[in-house]
Amino acid sequence: MIEINNLSVSRDGARILHDVTLNVPPGRLAAIIGPNGAGKSTLLHCMAGLLPPDCGQVLVNSRNIHALSEARRALILSLLTQAQGTIPRLSVQDLVAFGRWPHHRGRPTATDRAITAKALARFDLDQLATRNVETLSGGQRQRAFVAMAYAQSTPWMFLDEPLAALDPKYVRDIMDRLRDMTGDKTGQRSIALVLHDLSVAARYADFCIAMKAGRIIAAGPWRDIVTSDLLSDLYDTPLRVAQLDGVPVVMGL
Amino acid sequence: MRLFPRALIGGLIGLFLLAGASLLVGATNLWNTQLDTGMVLAISRVPRTLAAILAGAGLALAGVVVQQSVQNRLVDPGLIGTPEAAMLGLLAVTLLAPGAALLVKMSVASVSALAGTAGFFLLARLVPRRDPMLLPLVGLIYGGILGAMALWLAWMSDLVQFMGIWQTGEFSGVLRGRYELLWIIAALAVVLFILADRITLLGLGEEYARALGLNYLQTVLLGLGCVAVTFAVVVVTVGAMPFVGLVVPNIVSRWRGDNLRRNLPWVALLGALFVLGADLLGRVVRWPYEIPAATIFAVLGAGLFLWLLHNRKVRRHG
Known part of the structure; x- marks a missing residue:
């Protein structure tokens, strides 16, 4: 469970989040949606403990995330962010193995190696294990980074726009696996992610956090709260939720 | 993983062999x-050879640390104000x-070198990342400003001669009793080997x-602290030597990747080989x-670097 109470956050002196109060239940795939500049990414980074709040607090599994050291935080939550700067020249295997670093801090055990191998297999990276991350395609590279976050084995996973600029095939690759994780009987994960493609969100997410101008507009189970009216209001443009062969899609009108 | 892979033994x-040649060649x-x-060897040649090995290894390791910290492979601590800041302190x-x-x-x-390097690190956070060439240029300007301050101070106080010695790295003045500070680099190398994973993570x-x-801040400070002490020692004992920290890490990264747990020994070894080789060459050409x-x-480093730049792999998209 994530409990966010009266959270306000500023970046570069400008207030981005205004008095956000929100509960996110565990075991869900929670999509944060909203127009550009709504503060989605800021909220995710603050939930991950990387941005200090001006006031308010974030409790993840009843622990104040900003009062914990990085080392402890990395055992509770993992983060996939949009990589900046240079892409590391690491093999896929080495990159995924770094997901275990919070657990072993430099002295990997047999368990760490086993979990790394499991993550590689789960994300279909066995064939690419020795390849340099730098030489992968965008979709493969993103899968490797998600596998690293998965190997971290934290109860919560936060992903900031994991699908940016990916082909439909890779979108499905990643979203199918994320959904499987929230449904896992053993080692179930709770996932919160920023999504831009509303049809992808409608298809995969089972919890919705709708944001606009630094505030939460609505939050709840996707089916109960996401309607054509809500989305049209949220994005200031006519949108319609429809069913296509039993799958929800969101269309601009 | 074996502790000493075969290739590394070959490098050693x-x-x-190069060290042996260095002991035999000279005026x-x-x-x-x-x-x-025996006296020539003990007073001059052995200290000189050890100094080149230690300085080369230290400068190359410092290059990796700075490049990982600012996430830019084109940055060399020798060209971003670190030696100039050390000179200011001196x-x-x-x-x-x-x-x-x-x-x-x-x-x-x-301490002064650390302040200068930390200043560059803070500058680097403000420089847009789109063009990787921008940051090294900012570093050159920043280093130029610190260097000008140092030169002015030296000029005002009749210490310009010292500046000249600190600015040009060379080993002919290395004698027993005047290079031992460089052993600090060996200790720093051990610290960096222990920090290897963390420095990879910085990248x-x-x-x-x-x-x-x-703990990001703590790791950066530790890493930059090692860089600063390395430069202070090198500047005082043999003088500044740019390009080592640029060329060597780039060669190792291209050849073997960025997993420093495996590659730091190579960085140190190649740094030592190159600097000792350069010193040896400088002794024989004239x-x-x-x-x-x-x-x-x-001269050689600039050529190598141009080659590295020219051969930059084009990043694949999509």
């Missing part, structure tokens, strides 16, 4: 029977406390490093006169 053998002919050969302590012990001077130079960027449980190792390295 190469270093020993003084060792086979001159009127000289005490000048200041020479002026304020001329009689201070060498260790005190060293400490002041180290993933601040967000990933922190999300993977790294024998019996000498060309400073830094000059040789600047």
